[in-house]
Amino acid sequence: MKRQSRRLLVARSRPDVDMATHQGRERRCILTRESGDAATMVRFVVAPDGRVVPDVDEKLPGRGLWLKATKDIVAEAVEREAFRKAMRGNAEASPLLAGEVETLLARRCLALVGFARRAGAAVGGYEKVRALAAKGRLGVLLASREAAADGRRKLAALAPGVPVVRLFAEAELAQVFGRETVAHAAIEEGRIARAFLREAARLAGFRNESTQTASD
DSSP, X not given: OHHHHXXXXXXXXXXXXXXXXXXXOEEEBTTTOOEEEGGGEEEEEEOTTSBEEEOTTSOOSSOOEEEESOHHHHHHHHHTTHHHHHTTTOOBOOTTHHHHHHHXXXXXXXXXXXXXXXXXXXXXXXXXXXXXXXTTOEEEEEXXXXXXXXXXXXXXXXXXXXXXXXXXXXXXXXXXXXXXOOSEEEEXXXXXXXXXXXXXXXXXXXXXXXXXXXXX
16 A cells, blocks of 8 residues: 555656647646646546545546646645545545645656756756757747846847746756756757646746746
8 A cells, every 4th residue: 555655656757748648638627617728737636545646747547636737726725625525525635735736847847857958958058058049949948046137138139939937946957957056958949848838837837937938
């Protein structure tokens, strides 16, 4: 039992970059009762011991319980016992559930950046990002929360219209690239960049941030 419960909490090492498996599927939020694209929601399942477990990879067995991907919605669902009602009593949601979802989504986003780096499709550091932008191959710009406004403006001028994600601290990006600090990073256009943007949009609902374009 313990081994099976633990497996429910372990993120998969290889991120899913196939967007076709996620887009265009409608699910209903168990709190708001509104239907929407599954790509904008988070799936949960109930473990054998009755615990509600986030399934950000959408691969765990069991009945899926869906919520809109925002911290407020998840917190309210816990407070109003939406999981217990949906399962007719057999569900126990932690008051820290929204934080667990944020952690897992952040891990998934950073895993995609790491996957892109290993595939030669992501770079870290201002000069490398600028060189990639000059080639016109940018799919996503990442600016850390600590990144200087002047540096962001200069890169934005090289990549008008490219999505900019400001969801991570320098230390989080640095860990992916094996450096002490990383203020700027980028992912080349392509499947991985699109998958990352999908995950970043969900994470934004938990970090009170949003993705922008470089021209904003």
